[in-house]
Structure formats: structure tokens, C-alpha cells
Amino acid sequence: xxxxxxxxxxxxxxxxxxxxxxxxxxxxxxxxxxxxxxxxxxxxxxxxxxxxxxxxxxxxxxxxxxxxxxxxxxxxxxxxxxxxxxxxxxxxxxxxxxxxxxxxxxxxxxxxxxxxxxxxxx
Amino acid sequence: xxxxxxxxxxxxxxxxxxxxxxxxxxxxxxxxxxxxxxxxxxxxxxxxxxxxxxxxxxxxxxxxxxxxxxxxxxxxxxxxxxxxxxxxxxxxxxxxxxxxxxxxxxxxxxxxxxxxxxxxxxxxxxxxxxxxxxxxxxxxxxxxxxxxxxxxxxxx
Numbered sequence: 001x002x003x004x005x006x007x008x009x010x011x012x013x014x015x016x017x018x019x020x021x022x023x024x025x026x027x028x029x030x031x032x033x034x035x036x037x038x039x040x041x042x043x044x045x046x047x048x049x050x051x052x053x054x055x056x057x058x059x060x061x062x063x064x065x066x067x068x069x070x071x072x073x074x075x076x077x078x079x080x081x082x083x084x085x086x087x088x089x090x091x092x093x094x095x096x097x098x099x100x101x102x103x104x105x106x107x108x109x110x111x112x113x114x115x116x117x118x119x120x121x122x
Numbered sequence: 123x124x125x126x127x128x129x130x131x132x133x134x135x136x137x138x139x140x141x142x143x144x145x146x147x148x149x150x151x152x153x154x155x156x157x158x159x160x161x162x163x164x165x166x167x168x169x170x171x172x173x174x175x176x177x178x179x180x181x182x183x184x185x186x187x188x189x190x191x192x193x194x195x196x197x198x199x200x201x202x203x204x205x206x207x208x209x210x211x212x213x214x215x216x217x218x219x220x221x222x223x224x225x226x227x228x229x230x231x232x233x234x235x236x237x238x239x240x241x242x243x244x245x246x247x248x249x250x251x252x253x254x255x256x257x258x259x260x261x262x263x264x265x266x267x268x269x270x271x272x273x274x275x276x277x278x
Contacts, residue, residue, distance in 0.1 A: 085260060116221070
């Protein structure tokens, strides 16, 4: 009972606090490099989530720490809505083919490859 | 999404504090919607995450359309857009959820422990569906909000 209560507290307090930090780091990176920065935080955030997941499965990290790092920090460091806005903007500037190739396929393939590498290494 | 530090509005708005508050709120929304046991929402977690991402992209599209004509929205952009919508939607969980779909449904070859072709197709399908629906949601909502504003301006 106390265990589930602690997990609940982590999910409702600690994870949003870590999310605040992730969002602030994202804003700071994007202020310097709006396009490359967004892809960078998305790909590195995915790596952080995958790493926190494997750390949890090997009992290196406590569940609350995994949730704070993976769901909170990495979850809010990465963004989907801002990415869609960027792709729509790039489609106007460079055409849909280039936007899909460089701003959709490339970061997704990079993030998937990193995730597969992390999980394969465990 | 434009960075909050651009333009004169950055100095009078909530700035990084707003990003932090919005980011915490957005993360809380994401935890409530996409973490399984908290709310009795229908559907598996990856599906709820997809819906959250697509809705968030649509809301951002509507806000982007209104941003130019609204100093209030510009001032609160760091909190509402960068923080709240940016924090509620996520890329990392989308990628990892896509990779886990095949495993969770048992679409793994028992001898090689590799995902079956069906599992790989499910992973690719989830990513493509998320992105296609997210882009459509953003573009359509932006278009609807733009033409709505134009109509209202023409009427007044």
C-alpha cells in the first residue's frame, strides 16, 4: 500500500517537476537552434528514455527515479506538437519531400536506431 | 514552435518560469492520460499517447494561427505553447512505445528473439499513423483557425 502510494506521489509530483526541467532545457536549446535543436532534444530525449528503461529493468534505478527521468524529464524535453509545427513550416520553405526526408524520417530513424541499440545491448 | 526568446514579447511574458509551470502541467496531463492505472480511460497506453499527441498538435496549430493577431497569446506563449503543449506531447515515448508494441503483443520469433515481420510492420505503422495524423491535425486546425479569424474580421 505504501509502495503504491509512493509511486502515486512520484507520478503526480516528482514526474511533473522533472517535466518542468525538461521543458526549460528544451526552450533554452530551441532559443539557440530552433530546427537542429528540436531534432537534437527529440533524439537525445529518446536515448535518455531508453536508457532509463533498461536501468529500471536491471534494477539499477528505483521506479520513481525511472519515472522522473524517463516520463518526466525526457518526456517533456522531447515534443511532438512543436515537431509537427516545425515540419509544417519546413514544408512551406523547402517542400514536403525534403521536410519528410530530413525533418521526419531522419530524426525518427536516428531515434529508433538508438533505442534498438540500447535495448539490444542489455 | 518558435523559441520564446525571439521578439519583444519575451521580455514582458512569463518567460522560462512560464515554460517550467506549463511543462509541469503538460507532464501531469500526459501522466494522467498515458500512464495506465491513474485514470480509467479506454484503450491501451500507446493508443492514448497517440491521441494526446495528435490533439496537442492540433491545438498548437490553432494557436499558431491566432498568434500573430493576439498580443495576449504572444505573451503567454512560453507557458501555453512551449510549456503546456510541448510538455503534454512527446516524441521519446512515441518511439519507445512503437518499439514495444510488437513485444507486448507477443509478435516475437521464439527461436531468434527477434520481432516478427508483423511486429515490425506494427512499429512502422504506429509511427507513420502518429506522424500523419499529427501533421494533418496541425495543418487542418491551423487552417480552420486562420479562416475563422478571417471570417470574423470580415464580419466586423
